[in-house]
Amino acid sequence: xxxxVRFTDFKSDKQPTWCPGCGDFGTMNGMMKALAxxxxxxxxxxxxxxxGCSGKIGTYMRSYALHGVHGxxxxxxxxxxxxxxxxxxxxxxxxxxxxxxxxxxFVHAVRRNVDMTYVVMDNRIYGxxxxxxxxxxxxxxxxxxxxxxxxQPPVNPMALALASGATFIAQSFSTDAQRHAEIVQEAIEHxxxxxxxxxxxxxxxxxxxxxDYFRENLVDVAEEGHDRTDYDAAKEKIxxxxxxxxxxxxxxxxxxxxxxxHGLDTNTSEIDEGAPEGAMDLVREFY
Amino acid sequence: MPADFxxxxxxxxxxxxxxxxxxxxxxxxxxxxxxxxxxxxASRIRGGYTAYKVRTAVDPVQSVVDRLDVLIALTPxxxxxxxxxxxxxxxxxxxxxxxxxxxxxIPEGMIGLDVPLKRLAEEAGGAIMRNVVALGAACEVSDxxxxxxxxALEKRFGSKGQSLVDNNKEAARAGRDYVxxxxxxxxxxxxETTDNDYVLLNGDEAIGMGAIAAGCKFYAGYPITPATxxxxxxxxxxxxxxxxVVQAEDELSAINIALGAARAGxxxxxxxxxxxxxxxxxTFGLVATSETPLVIVDVMRSGPSTGxxxxxxxxxxxxxxxxxxxEIPRFVLGPTTISECFWKTVEAFNLAEKYQTxxxxxxxxxxxxxxxxxPPEAFDMDDVEIDRGKVxxxxxxxxxxxxxxxxxxxALTDDGVSPRAFPGTDGGVHMxxxxxxxxxxxxxxxTEMRVEQVDKRNRKVETAxxxxxxxxxxxxxxxxxxxVISWGSNEGAMTEAIEFLEAEGVDVKFLSVPYxxxxxxxxxxxxxxxxxxxxxxxxxxxxxxxxxxxTLTRVxxxxxxxxxxxxxxELAGEIKAALQEADQ
Numbered sequence: 015x016x017x018x019v020r021f022t023d024f025k026s027d028k029q030p031t032w033c034p035g036c037g038d039f040g041t042m043n044g045m046m047k048a049l050a051x052x053x054x055x056x057x058x059x060x061x062x063x064x065x066g067c068s069g070k071i072g073t074y075m076r077s078y079a080l081h082g083v084h085g086x087x088x089x090x091x092x093x094x095x096x097x098x099x100x101x102x103x104x105x106x107x108x109x110x111x112x113x114x115x116x117x118x119x120f121v122h123a124v125r126r127n128v129d130m131t132y133v134v135m136d137n138r139i140y141g142x143x144x145x146x147x148x149x150x151x152x153x154x155x156x157x158x159x160x161x162x163x164x165x166q167p168p169v170n171p172m173a174l175a176l177a178s179g180a181t182f183i184a185q186s187f188s189t190d191a192q193r194h195a196e197i198v199q200e201a202i203e204h205x206x207x208x209x210x211x212x213x214x215x216x217x218x219x220x221x222x223x224x225x226d227y228f229r230e231n232l233v234d235v236a237e238e239g240h241d242r243t244d245y246d247a248a249k250e251k252i253x254x255x256x257x258x259x260x261x262x263x264x265x266x267x268x269x270x271x272x273x274x275x276h277g278l279d280t281n282t283s284e285i286d287e288g289a290p291e292g293a294m295d296l297v298r299e300f301y
Numbered sequence: 302m303p304a305d306f307x308x309x310x311x312x313x314x315x316x317x318x319x320x321x322x323x324x325x326x327x328x329x330x331x332x333x334x335x336x337x338x339x340x341x342x343a344s345r346i347r348g349g350y351t352a353y354k355v356r357t358a359v360d361p362v363q364s365v366v367d368r369l370d371v372l373i374a375l376t377p378x379x380x381x382x383x384x385x386x387x388x389x390x391x392x393x394x395x396x397x398x399x400x401x402x403x404x405x406x407i408p409e410g411m412i413g414l415d416v417p418l419k420r421l422a423e424e425a426g427g428a429i430m431r432n433v434v435a436l437g438a439a440c441e442v443s444d445x446x447x448x449x450x451x452x453a454l455e456k457r458f459g460s461k462g463q464s465l466v467d468n469n470k471e472a473a474r475a476g477r478d479y480v481x482x483x484x485x486x487x488x489x490x491x492x493e494t495t496d497n498d499y500v501l502l503n504g505d506e507a508i509g510m511g512a513i514a515a516g517c518k519f520y521a522g523y524p525i526t527p528a529t530x531x532x533x534x535x536x537x538x539x540x541x542x543x544x545x546v547v548q549a550e551d552e553l554s555a556i557n558i559a560l561g562a563a564r565a566g567x568x569x570x571x572x573x574x575x576x577x578x579x580x581x582x583x584t585f586g587l588v589a590t591s592e593t594p595l596v597i598v599d600v601m602r603s604g605p606s607t608g609x610x611x612x613x614x615x616x617x618x619x620x621x622x623x624x625x626x627x628e629i630p631r632f633v634l635g636p637t638t639i640s641e642c643f644w645k646t647v648e649a650f651n652l653a654e655k656y657q658t659x660x661x662x663x664x665x666x667x668x669x670x671x672x673x674x675x676p677p678e679a680f681d682m683d684d685v686e687i688d689r690g691k692v693x694x695x696x697x698x699x700x701x702x703x704x705x706x707x708x709x710x711x712a713l714t715d716d717g718v719s720p721r722a723f724p725g726t727d728g729g730v731h732m733x734x735x736x737x738x739x740x741x742x743x744x745x746x747x748t749e750m751r752v753e754q755v756d757k758r759n760r761k762v763e764t765a766x767x768x769x770x771x772x773x774x775x776x777x778x779x780x781x782x783x784x785v786i787s788w789g790s791n792e793g794a795m796t797e798a799i800e801f802l803e804a805e806g807v808d809v810k811f812l813s814v815p816y817x818x819x820x821x822x823x824x825x826x827x828x829x830x831x832x833x834x835x836x837x838x839x840x841x842x843x844x845x846x847x848x849x850x851x852t853l854t855r856v857x858x859x860x861x862x863x864x865x866x867x868x869x870x871e872l873a874g875e876i877k878a879a880l881q882e883a884d885q
Binding site for chain 2: 027028056057058060061062072073076077078079080081082083085086089090091092093094095096097098100101118119121122276278280281282283285286287288289290292293294296297298300301
């Protein structure tokens, strides 16, 4: 790692095709700043992206990256990190990728507590397919496929994470550049699975969860004297549907990452030129 | 006295059938005899008929036959299930004190030995040892020195303390002595021992061992019959070689975790069975288009859907050859024996990395759960070769960068293979994606680049055809006009069937095909033959279709899809019938 890495080093020369004003610009900028601020450089960083508008982020950032299939970004990140713990692994996706098709993986990635960062660009809509309800859309949010609204309660991502045994839960707002970058940085620095749900408004298809809406309703827990290590206080915030919270809501002081529990501290890309030493013992075991 | 001896223990699932059978198989192996085991089992943990069968001889055995010489029957159903295999003079050992066995009828011509297994076990220290009492009785019947059981009992129970081992030895002797005293030595069998050392293992274990030998450092999987043993084998062993096993939440996750590890540069693998392959098909195309080396094992079982989870079938060939939307270059290797499970796994890792492509290992239940003896040299680790393909490092990476210093991870090359930079390599930063992409890995819909990338990926298969040896394994009479072709675990039964056929004056040439894609060109062999029969464990003849497609010649088919593997004698009969029909 070099110390003179600037956040723009994480920017590729590919121009984003996100709609002008899309929250994902700010989300990405914050991720790049957080990576640079934590001493990472593109050569040791691995970004995994899912499918959706958010999934394009691997193209617009510069690092080692895999843009996978819909909903499976977290398992890919898990494999990358466990196989080479020297890499800084960041998984990015949207609310559809993470809380709908990939919801099962979200629960288990949280439980596994691999030392990586998961940034969800939550715009409460399917943008790439031009405006259908997402798992975080409101009950009465009318879309082309839900003319009456989904009529199902939205997933509460932080509650899902907490119930799954999360060790780090945070929320940020893409346009609040400074705070967003700080929060992602804390997620990176967390020993374990750092989960950040980012309000990343869709200016084209979501006229409800807008920049204005979040500006009016956002409460920063840091300004409320919230104790992030107080589980009950965190639970209260997470279950409070009357407000939208920003900041680190919960951080366990007892987090032991998966890799540490299992003694995974080696880059496994190097192997012997023949069978490993002692392999013949495996044969003898069958006598 | 026949050269081979066929023995079984059967009862209800949960009766300890498997572990008892394994002890006997190990005792035979340690006594320098060759062993081939098979299992009849239901997927329920408790209840339902299950049996463990052992075929043994001084010479190698690689199949089961339709004959049972000694049967330990813990339930009446065990006898019913095996009536066809029992013959005049077969010995049935049972415990007449057991309520269900009280009035059991021993079929005419067979010898029933009523041995109070439970009582003798209790006297030796506990009723739980009744199966070991039965093993002792079987030793007496087959004139097999009981000392050979001792080391197998030590291996099985040694970790639980010497007194348990001693009790079991005593229980075995009680069974032996009871038979000797009550029935005298009047049996036809004598199991000769030799000084040879053999190892005894099944196909799942051979695959797991092959993975470690090949430098596999990462396994992600989801438990599924009959592939779970691969994962269980690796767990607790791969760690000693710097590797790790992750139990994923499902197969969708398993293949993606394995893919992630491969992207990080690890030799990585997952194993599953048909239902899991269905789920993994989602990611299979990504593995190929992102040009990620990944080994995927399909231990086939009877399908479709949940099918018969504990029964044999080779029904997933089409899925492995063609599965996944779009057109996906791939390799499909099909080990034909248990030792080949080891070597094909080693080869799979090399092919995966040399061609940066997913490699299926098409194994099947019959080989996965069968234990067979081999001389340890059959797994000589010195013969394991590792080829990682076009890996570039910080010094060589410059050759593969464009004028802006960007790494061309999907460079268009003559052989179709691009350079591979492990993450962490300075100057190798790149993205790979399931989207069509340019040489840098960036999305493109440019018509020319699309065609060039598709051609490049497919070219890897053509390169492999030129560089690799995908020959079939040949057996029997090379000049015969009767050609039998098969794949997978049928090889063992077929090689023995050749002997049965020879005895009846029928000669055959047999090609066992371990490379299913890319595969050998069989045109010449097929055209040279008068009659061609393709043997496989499925209903529609998936490999026969492939042979017809490749050779433009109609073939005859012998198919078995009742859930049970081919037996050598039965297969010989089917081949003979197929050849006769063809001649008419």
